[in-house]
């Protein structure tokens with residue numbers, strides 16, 4: 001048996017270790033109860049890409065596109081401001097003068113593998129030409145394919161007013177996932193389905 005003075009000295013340490021044990025047990029119990037509650041709650045698995053697709057909010061910065069005018073030509077005036085401001089040096093612009101005397105990009109390449117999607121190119125553009133859209137499905141098998149040119153950028157999907165929801169979709173092995181038209185333009189608010197304690 002320990003002498004009384006030794007017992008008194010050890011008391012604060014014992015109390016501390018009891019508190020630590022209680023705190024850890026409380027965390028463990030709360031973690032387990034959360035896990036159990038999810039086991040019996042509604043399933044919220046998104047059926048992507050076969051039946052559903054998450055469309056990000058319009059403010060999302062995804063794959064770039066180049067806006068076009070009524071004649072189908074790019075808005076870009078090849079001023080190179082986007083290339084100058086880009087912190088990753090991933091935009092390459094070579095200007096030329098077209099038959100109407102307009103300055104246009106002969107080459108407009110973006111290396112998406114280096115891009116950090118900061119949006120500075122969009123902010124710097126004086127011609128409302130380059131934009132970052134909501135498209136995010138562009139995996140490829142080699143890094144060279146991540147460099148996209150002017151014509152590809154002109155053909156990329158524009159910004160949608162819809163977003164921030166899950167929409168019905170279908171998968172095509174040729175051209176990817178298509179979001180189906182919905183009458184009211186509203187998707188499913190996936191986040192609302194997630195149980196929060």
Ligand code: SF4
Pocket residue numbers: 082085086087088089090091110114115116117118119120121122
């Ligand atoms: S989003 Fe940023 S990093 Fe990407 S091309 Fe534009 S400026 Fe460069």
Ligand code: SF4
Pocket residue numbers: 075076077078079080081082083093121124125126127128129130
């Ligand atoms: S996209 Fe805009 S900033 Fe970039 S070269 Fe064209 S006009 Fe200039």
